[in-house]
Amino acid sequence: MSSQVSKQEIHQCQCPECQQAGDSEVKELHAQMNQFLSRLDEQQRRWYAALEAKKLGHGGTKRMSQITGMHVNTIRRGRRELEEQLENCPDQRLRQVGGGRKSLKKNTTSHPGFTTAGGGRNGRESNGGTKMGSS
DSSP states (O other): OOOOOOOOOOOOOOSHHHHHSOHHHHHHHHHHHHHHHTTOHHHHHHHHHHHHHHOTTTHHHHHHHHHHHOOOHHHHHHHHHHHHHTTTSOOOOOSSSTTTTOOOOGGGGGTTTSSSSSSSSSGOOOOTOOOTTTO
């Protein structure tokens, strides 16, 4: 059995230059950027896009959004994190403590109104499917 590594889909640049016909150095560069981004985790992608946006100057965030497919607010967040020297970003974790989806714990014994002792809900015996009070 071969091990399967999940590959992240590589974004196709949507900037005006890459939408034109023909080959160019810019198209190749943007394709390489997206190839590189596909190998990074979500924090690293955000930080890399933020650095490139900063290098581009005015309009860089919007341009990097077109190139990478990342939302402008995500890139802005990366810029803020970099400006803060990644101070509030964990270095050994992908998510902040308490971040992400909460785990589900199945615990039927502490559910109010449920007991297994009486054979039915609320400790009542089952009446075999007949309505209460019917003859």
